[in-house]
Amino acid sequence: MIGLKRLDNLQHCIETVLTEGVPGDFIETGVWRGGACILMRAVLAAYRIDDRVVFVADSFEGLPPPDENKYPADKGDVHHKHDYLAVSRAEVENNFRKYGLLDDQVVFLQGWFRDTLATAPIESLSILRLDGDMYGSTIESLESLYPRLSKGGFCIVDDYALPGCKMAVDDYRKKHQVNAEMEAIDWSGIFWRKE
Ligand SMILES: C[S@@+](CC[C@H](N)C(=O)[O-])C[C@H]1O[C@@H](n2cnc3c(N)ncnc32)[C@H](O)[C@@H]1O
Numbered sequence: 001m002i003g004l005k006r007l008d009n010l011q012h013c014i015e016t017v018l019t020e021g022v023p024g025d026f027i028e029t030g031v032w033r034g035g036a037c038i039l040m041r042a043v044l045a046a047y048r049i050d051d052r053v054v055f056v057a058d059s060f061e062g063l064p065p066p067d068e069n070k071y072p073a074d075k076g077d078v079h080h081k082h083d084y085l086a087v088s089r090a091e092v093e094n095n096f097r098k099y100g101l102l103d104d105q106v107v108f109l110q111g112w113f114r115d116t117l118a119t120a121p122i123e124s125l126s127i128l129r130l131d132g133d134m135y136g137s138t139i140e141s142l143e144s145l146y147p148r149l150s151k152g153g154f155c156i157v158d159d160y161a162l163p164g165c166k167m168a169v170d171d172y173r174k175k176h177q178v179n180a181e182m183e184a185i186d187w188s189g190i191f192w193r194k195e
Contacts, residue, residue: 001032002131002158005186007039010129013154013191014043017126022152024126027055029113029141030158032085034092036129041101050105052126057109057116057141062086063134064112073135073164113137117144125149130165131158138168146172146194153194161188 014026026040040054062085066074079085089110096102109116113132117140128149130141138159149155159165169190172178180192 002036002189003186006156006158006189007036009185009189009191010036010039010127010156011043013127013156014040015047017153018043018047018049020152022126022150024124024148024150024153025053025055025122026127026129027057027109027122027125027145028129028131029057029117029145030131030133030137031056031058031092032131033087034095036131037092037106038096038099038101040127040129041096041106042099044105045101053105053107055107055109055120055122056092057113057120058087058089058092059112060087060089060092060110063132063137066134067136071134071136071139071164073167077134077164079133113140113144117141120144122148126153127156128153129156129158133159133162133165135164135168138165139172142168142172146176146178149194151194154191155194156185156189156191158189160190 028037031037037056063079065080066077068075180195182190182192
């Protein structure tokens with residue numbers, strides 16, 4: 001779904017943290033069929049890295065209905081009605097398997113982000129890739145995981161073109177005084193490096 005420029009960006013960010021020794025695992029929150037996570041695992045395999053894992057976080061049943069009281073920015077959001085966004089864990093596992101990349105360096109975090117991320121067994125991250133489309137999904141990912149992103153690690157946001165996602169990113173950066181410069185990847189993707 002994410003296109004070549006965002007795949008190239010992801011590979012570049014991973015190669016940078018590997019070259020510079022920025023500590024931490026990789027995660028994508030919102031994986032759909034698993035494409036970006038499969039690339040993450042493939043880059044680790046290409047460089048024969050066996051001491052980092054890829055966390056694959058998704059409900060595997062699509063997006064949640066908007067929680068309009070908690071996140072007014074999501075009012076009227078219809079992503080949860082899109083059946084094509086619900087891809088089962090078995091299908092995603094099978095997609096990894098097709099590339100020979102399903103092993104113990106791939107860790108599934110199955111469930112709603114609000115239930116899985118805060119308590120996920122993650123010590124530190126060097127790649128934090130957000131692709132949950134909505135305000136709630138984006139802010140929950142940032143609140144739970146950004147504090148665990150290492151200095152020099154990359155925060156990559158797939159959906160900055162979506163108003164809810166953009167608002168969540170802007171709110172989080174303002175509240176937590178994240179001033180690292182954002183760079184555009186393409187018409188929707190942006191990223192920055194934690195300072
Ligand atoms: C646009 S798709 C992700 C595309 C994917 N990154 C790729 O590389 O093709 C959004 C995904 O986020 C998941 N998602 C969104 N919000 C979520 C939430 N709050 N909890 C769990 N999963 C969520 C959906 O199930 C869906 O698979």
